[in-house]
Amino acid sequence: DQQVKQNSPSLSVQEGRISILNCDYTNSMFDYFLWYKKYPAEGPTFLISISSIKDKNEDGRFTVFLNKSAKHLSLHIVPSQPGDSAVYFCAAYGSSNTGKLIFGQGTTLQVKP
Amino acid sequence: EPEVTQTPSHQVTQMGQEVILRCVPISNHLYFYWYRQILGQKVEFLVSFYNNEISEKSEIFDDQFSVERPDGSNFTLKIRSTKLEDSAMYFCASRDRGRRTEAFFGQGTRLTVV
Numbered sequence: 001d002q003q004v005k006q007n008s009p010s011l012s013v014q015e016g017r018i019s020i021l022n023c024d025y026t027n028s029m030f031d032y033f034l035w036y037k038k039y040p041a042e043g044p045t046f047l048i049s050i051s052s053i054k055d056k057n058e059d060g061r062f063t064v065f066l067n068k069s070a071k072h073l074s075l076h077i078v079p080s081q082p083g084d085s086a087v088y089f090c091a092a093y094g095s096s097n098t099g100k101l102i103f104g105q106g107t108t109l110q111v112k113p
Numbered sequence: 114e115p116e117v118t119q120t121p122s123h124q125v126t127q128m129g130q131e132v133i134l135r136c137v138p139i140s141n142h143l144y145f146y147w148y149r150q151i152l153g154q155k156v157e158f159l160v161s162f163y164n165n166e167i168s169e170k171s172e173i174f175d176d177q178f179s180v181e182r183p184d185g186s187n188f189t190l191k192i193r194s195t196k197l198e199d200s201a202m203y204f205c206a207s208r209d210r211g212r213r214t215e216a217f218f219g220q221g222t223r224l225t226v227v
Contacts, residue, residue: 032213043117043204043218044156051213089156098169099144099208101216103156 003027004092006104014112019077021107023090026071030092034101035064035075038087047088048075080111115139119205119219126195126226134190134222136205144208145188146216147180149173149201156204162188195226 005024013019023033031052036044050057050064050073057064063076077084090104118137126132138145147159160170162180170178179191188207192199202223206216 034215036218041220043119043206043220046215046217049213049215093213094158096169097212098161098163099146099216100158100161100169101146101148101156101206102158105155 004090004102004104006090006107008107010108012110012112013080015082016079019080019084019109019111021075021088021109023073023104024071025092027095028071029095032093033066033073034091036089036091038089044089082111082113085109085111117205117207117217117219119222121222122220123223128197128226129194132192132195132224134203136188136219137186138188138205138207139217142207142209145182146206147190148204148206150204151201197226200224200226
């Protein structure tokens with residue numbers, strides 16, 4: 001049951017360039033999306049979120065875009081830094097209102113110096 | 114900065130044994146969760162807990178699993194009789210009031226069943 005999908009398992013970019021991580025979802029009832037970053041041997045760390053009433057949310061170097069008609073969101077990191085190298089998870093709150101998160105498979109980002 | 118803490122960081126147990134994974138959520142949070150990540154797979158929801166009761170559980174969370182908030186600070190996940198396939202990273206998370214607030218995760222407990 002892959003309601004949240006990240007089709008790119010990995011992405012490699014040069015330091016200073018833009019990183020674009022993509023995420024698709026299938027359930028039109030989802031109304032809040034989050035991005036988490038995860039380093040090895042650590043738990044996921046919240047990065048940025050977006051409500052379905054918006055199409056963009058920005059926080060410093062991180063911007064999330066939401067295209068509801070396409071059921072697609074993306075995370076842009078500009079400029080990318082080597083410390084951004086991690087696994088990035090897209091997640092959505094399930095429709096049950098319990099706060100259950102449904103995660104994508106993750107994309108491993110490598111930022112090369 | 115407040116954080117979710119989990120103990121132990123790594124637990125090795127024999128198949129069939131009981132394990133208890135412990136978590137201390139952020140103190141003023143109201144919603145508590147357990148997730149797990151089998152190596153190489155996605156993070157999966159196990160259970161949510163609010164107002165001293167389970168509010169939702171996944172198919173994975175069968176009768177072998179239970180959760181408890183024995184006092185005002187700890188939140189535990191018990192696996193009664195561990196199986197090899199229970200080997201995974203287990204993450205505790207907590208969330209403040211509000212319909213759409215972000216969940217904060219602990220650093221995880223790596224459970225290895227041998």
